[in-house]
Amino acid sequence: MTVRSTIASQFQKVAQEQDRTLAPLSDDLKLVQSGLDSLSFAIIVARLEDSLGIDPFNATDAVEFPVTFGDFVRLYENVAK
Amino acid sequence: MPSDERSLWESINAAGVPAGRLHGFHSLVSLADLAHASSLEGRLEELRGRSVILLIKNQLIGALAMIELDGVARRMVLCAPDLAAEHLPAVVQGAGVDACIRDAQGLEVAGLAGGSVVAQPQLRPLASARRRSGATEWVLLTSGTTGAPKLVLHSLKSLTSALAGQTRPAPGTVVWSTFYDIRRYGGLQIFFRAVHGGSLVLSDPAEPVIDFLARAAAAGVTHISGTPSHWRRALMSGASGTIAPRYVRLSGEIADQAVLDGLRAAYPEAIVAHAFASTEAGVAFEVRDGQAGFPATMAGGAGPVELRIAQETLQIRSPGTAERYLGEGAEVLRAADGFVDTGDRVEERAGRYYFMGRRGGVINVGGLKVHPEEVEAVINAHPWVSISLVRARRNAITGSVVTADVVLADETGGTGARPPAEALTRELTESCRRALAPHKVPAMIRFVPSVEMSAAGKLVRPLA
Numbered sequence: 283m284t285v286r287s288t289i290a291s292q293f294q295k296v297a298q299e300q301d302r303t304l305a306p307l308s309d310d311l312k313l314v315q316s317g318l319d320s321l322s323f324a325i326i327v328a329r330l331e332d333s334l335g336i337d338p339f340n341a342t343d344a345v346e347f348p349v350t351f352g353d354f355v356r357l358y359e360n361v362a363k
Numbered sequence: 364m365p366s367d368e369r370s371l372w373e374s375i376n377a378a379g380v381p382a383g384r385l386h387g388f389h390s391l392v393s394l395a396d397l398a399h400a401s402s403l404e405g406r407l408e409e410l411r412g413r414s415v416i417l418l419i420k421n422q423l424i425g426a427l428a429m430i431e432l433d434g435v436a437r438r439m440v441l442c443a444p445d446l447a448a449e450h451l452p453a454v455v456q457g458a459g460v461d462a463c464i465r466d467a468q469g470l471e472v473a474g475l476a477g478g479s480v481v482a483q484p485q486l487r488p489l490a491s492a493r494r495r496s497g498a499t500e501w502v503l504l505t506s507g508t509t510g511a512p513k514l515v516l517h518s519l520k521s522l523t524s525a526l527a528g529q530t531r532p533a534p535g536t537v538v539w540s541t542f543y544d545i546r547r548y549g550g551l552q553i554f555f556r557a558v559h560g561g562s563l564v565l566s567d568p569a570e571p572v573i574d575f576l577a578r579a580a581a582a583g584v585t586h587i588s589g590t591p592s593h594w595r596r597a598l599m600s601g602a603s604g605t606i607a608p609r610y611v612r613l614s615g616e617i618a619d620q621a622v623l624d625g626l627r628a629a630y631p632e633a634i635v636a637h638a639f640a641s642t643e644a645g646v647a648f649e650v651r652d653g654q655a656g657f658p659a660t661m662a663g664g665a666g667p668v669e670l671r672i673a674q675e676t677l678q679i680r681s682p683g684t685a686e687r688y689l690g691e692g693a694e695v696l697r698a699a700d701g702f703v704d705t706g707d708r709v710e711e712r713a714g715r716y717y718f719m720g721r722r723g724g725v726i727n728v729g730g731l732k733v734h735p736e737e738v739e740a741v742i743n744a745h746p747w748v749s750i751s752l753v754r755a756r757r758n759a760i761t762g763s764v765v766t767a768d769v770v771l772a773d774e775t776g777g778t779g780a781r782p783p784a785e786a787l788t789r790e791l792t793e794s795c796r797r798a799l800a801p802h803k804v805p806a807m808i809r810f811v812p813s814v815e816m817s818a819a820g821k822l823v824r825p826l827a
Contacts, residue, residue, distance in 0.1 A: 299792070300801075314573060314600040320592055320729055323599075324760035325806040332807075339759030345621045346628075349601035 285334060285359050292329055293351075296322050309352030316351065336361045370434025370495040371519055372397065375558050382534035383558060386582050387423025388567035390484045394430075394558060398493075400486035402427040403464065407435060407489070411496060413462040413477040414438040416455060418446070418469035422545055422565040424482045426554060428464050433519055434495035436462075440502040440514070441546040444568070445800070446470065450511050457514050457690035458502050502689060503548055505642040506732040510799075514689035515642050515696070523555050524667070524683035525646040531560035540564035540579040542589035542597075548642040549615045549730070553588050561586075573602040580606045588612035591622045591637075592729035592761045598622075603629045612649075614638040615730040616762040617718040620655045627653055643696055644703040645683025656709075656717040671702065676722055677709050678702040720763075724754055724824035728802040729761035735824070738765060738805065741798045742791055747772050747781055752814040753805065754825055767791070767805040768814055784810055 283291075290307050293316070297304035302317045313323070331337040338361040339345055348354040375381050381394040401407055402424060415436045419425040425441075432439045440458045448470055454460070455472055462477025472479065501522055504512035539557035543550030545565065557563035564579045576597065579587065587608045589597070594613060597603045611626055611633045618637035626635045635653055640646040647668055650657045662670040668681035680702045687696045697703050706723060709716040726733040735753035742751040749770045755763040769791065774781050782790070788808050795804040815823040 312601055314571070314602075320596050320761055321764075321802055324729070324758045324764050327760050328756055328758055328764050328766075328806050337759060339621055340757075345625070347595060347598035347621075347625050349599060 285362050286355050288333055289326075289330065289355055289358060292326050292333070293318070296325050296329070300325075307351050309350060309355070311351040312349060313351060313354060314349075330358065334358060334362065370493075370499075371430055371558075372434065372493050373495060374519075374523075375430065378531050378560065381558070381560075383560065383562040385423055385426050385558075386562065386564040386578070387421065387484065388565065388570060388578075390423060392423065392427060392484070392486065396486055397427070397430060399489050401431060401489045402482045402484065402486055403431060403480050404483065405487055405490055406480045407431055408491070409477060410462050410464070410480065411435050412437050414440070414459045415462045415464055415477070416440040416442065416458065416460045416472065417546070418442055418451075418463060418465040418472070419482060420444045420468035421466050421484065422567065424466045424484055425546055426558075426563070426565065427484075427486075428482050429554070430558065431493075432464070433499045433501075434493075434497070436499050437497075438500040438502060440504075441551070442470075442504060443544050443546045444469075446504065446512070447510075453511050453690075454504065454514065503546075503551070503642050503685075505548075506734065510734070510737045513693070516686045516689050518686070521645060521683055521685065522551065524681065525552065526555060526559060527667075527682070534560070537561035537586060538564065538579075538582055538584045540566070540582070540584045540587045542566050542575070542587075542593035543615070543730075544568075548640060549588070549590070552640065552646060556586075572596055572600045573605070576600070576602050576605040584608055586610040586612070588614065590615040590730035590762075591618050592616060594622055594626060595760055598625045598629060608633050611635045612638055614640055616727050617720075618655060619759075619762075621759065623653055623655060639677075639707075641703075641705055641707075643685050644679040644705050645681055645685070647677075647679045647681065647683075647705075654715070656712075656715045659711055659714050659716055662716065669702075672709060672711075672716070673704075675708050675710065675719075677705045677707045677716075679705060720755060726753075726755040726763050726765055728763055728765060731800075731802050733765055733803045735765075738767065738795065738799060738803055741795050742767055742769060742805075745787075745791055745794065747787060748791070749773070750814060750822075752822055752824070756807070761802075764806040765803060766807045766809070768809050768811045770812065770814055771810055 300322050304317050338357045348357050383394045385392045463472050463479040464482050466482050501517040503515045507513040539561050541550050541553040545554040564582045584606050591613050636649045636651045638649040671678050684703045706721050708719040710719050724735045738753040739751045749772045752768045756766045758764045817823050
């Protein structure tokens, strides 16, 4: 699975668990309009750390907080490189 | 600023007629109007000398009730809107409640001697001038190990001690806002600052963050506070640039370097300050250098707020600490020497203390405390669970999330075949979701062969 598909499937899984309606995932989807709340994002980030082995938010370099789904994926792709 | 001899209302008026306004989600109230009007159905006098519980969902109505009741009620008990109905009887009993103020959405308590007043955002003429009887005791709720809240006794003086010696801003120059609910300690601090010479924009749980920021901007917000989790949500909304505050405050959770840097970049002109406060210990300090942690020189120094580190844990003595816990058999809040043990562990590195999480395993999820015992009790009730250990896992979005290590019962001991791990995870998650608030439900469940027990037979809780 690519980084992107791992992230997308985690979004779907957590949305389902949290009884939230996930908006169709596209690069320009704003996270705030995705249908997920902070707790959902927290769970996604924790599970991605397990499945991808990375937590880009904990990198030593300054982090720009992602605003769109595309930003979120790129954050992981850049660390995964 | 507040003193022993003044009510909150008198203190608000001490420098003349207040110019500030309270901006609710739906409506707006000018503080000056409270001189001759009331939100309490014309029944304020019925509450004089009573122990009054505030079961008010709407923050604006809650703010009005606090201003009106101080100096009138013997005691007021502040409840955040998420207080579960099942815990209400214990709160009523523990605080000796004999009257209630609620709003249309608030919980109800029947059979109180002093009755129940339904507060309204529309003010009605006040029958007689406001009059102070004496100092009102303020009771705040904080989460306890069993899920039932603990009752923390404060006074107006202790709650406003951080304001002592501060000068009032010129009228119309300061507009506060906070992501917090003002019935929680962190939000209450902002409420007191705002009504002493400023205005306040109140949040609402139903309001999306983008709309809240737009409303704060429209009111001209200059000072704004929230937890690191609130701020990460604002930064991730893409709408952080809607507001241009002069002062940005973080409290209630560990402020990590990423969120501090994010806010510095978003608000280059603002003071970005992270504060340490707790319901029991009060406001301890504020750090403004943009770095996580706090300078080691702050511990052991002189001043009204004293910090010391004992057994790697931060302890605080100050005029802002609470008096005691209320209720029968309540634990000790302050040691004999006046220090409050915050339970927050710190570690010194290169002349700076960094927060390392809570002692006793208490987990802070986005500013909300989770006691692991409460979650373990739900998990352990499952027939296939032998024992579990619930702990924090560091998280970039909410500071921490809850995880559970579960030891399953012996396959031979149970009746029938043990369900597969996936089914058990689902069942455990479902039962947690039914019994607990969403932030308390484990984000991850691991099945492990054993958990560590001490010689005394207690679970060994990891330190962070």
